[in-house]
């Protein structure tokens with residue numbers, strides 16, 4: 001099945017992950033086979049190389065129309081409200097994350113789609129979960145609305161799989177670090193912003209404490225995981241919507257120290273805000289052996305290799321006047 005042509009829809013495609021996943025999918029399946037959609041309409045030229053539709057995932061008939069018009073058989077459902085924005089507006093978070101997913105699953109069932117991808121997050125865990133080497137099967141009692149929607153989303157996905165045969169797959173992404181599109185309102189955003197500020201102003205005010213440790217992943221690994229899971233044979237999967245996924249864990253202080261190796265004059269001050277409490281409720285490290293065993297997951301980047309690449313790429317963008 002690996003190289004078979006697919007007709008793909010990416011929702012939330014203008015976001016941090018969608019903007020890079022779209023490019024990877026188009027490279028693999030061809031521009032004409034990857035339709036992208038988002039609520040927002042400001043699209044970069046790079047993403048305009050294929051079809052773009054403005055579509056609110058809360059509107060099921062619009063979603064269905066896009067799927068039918070473009071003969072879609074696979075959806076990467078990335079439209080969502082993330083943790084920090086979700087705590088500011090929990091109702092919006094519930095509506096977009098839950099209605100959006102249910103609409104996607106309803107359309108997938110009715111239109112007999114081949115496969116659906118919908119990510120979960122380390123936010124599915126909560127203060128009662130073991131924080132180190134967090135197991136695949138463990139306590140799921142998050143303290144944020146975003147986390148609540150991620151747990152419900154995993155359960156809803158698995159329900160549609162067992163009840164209706166919808167082949168939905170998902171990973172619990174850690175914080176994703178990247179240099180192309182800024183993150184969209186999460187708690188792990190500091191681990192991206194710190195790189196931008198190291199290049200732009202040589203100073204960063206960090207909104208979590210120096211000793212805050214969270215699981216993180218570089219974007220190329222996140223894209224690889226997504227594509228690999230979506231290509232895994234169904235028979236090899238015991239899990240579906242909820243794979244733990246890990247690459248590296250580090251504290252905010254360790255991240256700053258790694259950046260200082262390349263930018264010695266870089267300074268960080270720590271001023272924790274409401275996001276500290278969210279970070280403190282999430283795991284420090286993740287056991288992802290189910291992903292490794294069931295579909296061969298293995299990350300490439302660690303803190304040192306990611307930092308070198310991030311700083312090189314952001315420096316190039318800065319020199320080109322893009323930042």
Ligand code: NAD
Nearest residue numbers: 012014015016017039056057079080119121173175176184
């Ligand atoms: P993002 O905030 O960068 O992008 C989300 C996109 O969804 C945005 O472009 C936004 O305009 C769009 N959107 C919001 N409401 C919409 C609606 N009603 N209809 C259509 N589009 C809408 O998010 P991301 O970081 O790219 O995350 C993608 C997915 O991955 C989400 O499910 C998120 O929970 C998950 N995830 C991300 C991370 C991370 O660190 N980036 C970590 C764990 C899980």
Ligand code: AKB
Nearest residue numbers: 082083121186187188
């Ligand atoms: C967030 O911080 O909300 C996201 C996530 C880990 O789900 N980056």
